[in-house]
Amino acid sequence: MTDKIRIGISSCLLGEHVRYDGEHKQDHYLTDTLGKYVKWVPVCPEVEYGLPVPREPMRLVGDPIAPRIVTITTGIDHTDGILKWTRFRLKELERDNLCGFIFKSSSPSSGYKGVKIYSPTGIRRGSGIFAGAFMKHFPLIPVEDEVRLHDPNVLKNFMKQISTVKIWKEFLSENN
Numbered sequence: 001m002t003d004k005i006r007i008g009i010s011s012c013l014l015g016e017h018v019r020y021d022g023e024h025k026q027d028h029y030l031t032d033t034l035g036k037y038v039k040w041v042p043v044c045p046e047v048e049y050g051l052p053v054p055r056e057p058m059r060l061v062g063d064p065i066a067p068r069i070v071t072i073t074t075g076i077d078h079t080d081g082i083l084k085w086t087r088f089r090l091k092e093l094e095r096d097n098l099c100g101f102i103f104k105s106s107s108p109s110s111g112y113k114g115v116k117i118y119s120p121t122g123i124r125r126g127s128g129i130f131a132g133a134f135m136k137h138f139p140l141i142p143v144e145d146e147v148r149l150h151d152p153n154v155l156k157n158f159m160k161q162i163s164t165v166k167i168w169k170e171f172l173s174e175n176n
Contacts, residue, residue: 003039004037004038004039005038005039005099005100005162005163005166006038006039006041006097006098006099007034007038007039007040007041007098007099007100007101007102007162008041008042008043008093008096008098008100008101008102009040009041009042009101009102010042010043010044010102010103010104010107010110010146011042011044011047012024012025012026012044013025013026013027013030013102013104013146014026014031014040014042015031016042016044017053018044018046018047018053019053020046020054020055020056020057021054021057022053022054025104025146027146029146029149029150030102030146030149033155034149034155034159037159041093041096043089043093043110043130044110045082045085045086045089045109045110045129045130046058046082046109048085048089049078049082049085050081050085051078056071056072056073056074056076057071057072058070058071058072058108058109059072059108059116059118060108060115060117060118060126060128060129061117061118061119062117062118062119064117064119064124064125064126065126067079067117067126067129069082069108069109069129079129082109082130083129083133086129086130086133086134087133089130090133090134090137090138093134093138098138098141099141099142099162099163099165099166099169100142100143100144100158100161100162100165101134101138101141101142101143101144102143102144102145102146102149103128103131103144103145103146104146105145105146105147105148107128107131108128108129109128109129109130109131110128110131111127111128111131111145112127112128112131112132112134112135112143112144112145113125113126113127113145115127115128115131131143140165141165142158142161142162142165144158
């Protein structure tokens with residue numbers, strides 16, 4: 001393999017100050033360990049959609065199958081705009097030749113599983129708006145979050161998966 005493996009990642013995990021509170025969640029374990037072997041493709045759904053930093057925090061509400069993303073205090077619903085941006089961004093990511101994606105855990109936009117969804121019947125769990133759409137659009141691309149990747153066995157398995165995807169893409173490219 002000549003080129004580094006291209007991995008999408010939530011921008012805040014790389015140390016970018018894009019979170020609602022103006023902070024970041026840089027994960028040195030990922031950037032210092034995995035970062036030696038991959039080319040990061042950062043994505044922050046909220047900022048790329050056009051929300052400011054800092055901003056009012058948001059959460060998922062409603063039906064766990066199709067949750068809405070709304071601001072916690074003022075109740076502004078950003079779902080339609082973020083979904084429109086998501087469709088556009090997923091088309092862009094098709095050209096980035098990604099072999100995996102690392103999402104920010106618990107994020108209402110980027111959490112890939114276990115994200116709280118507040119419904120009339122209580123708190124349910126699901127995927128963030130962008131992460132859920134990403135997994136539907138790219139069902140064969142391995143995904144993880146930064147918390148799970150701190151488990152050496154999960155990291156090892158993820159490395160095998162993204163390497164396999166890269167080899168497969170190179171094979172297809174050479175034989176088309």
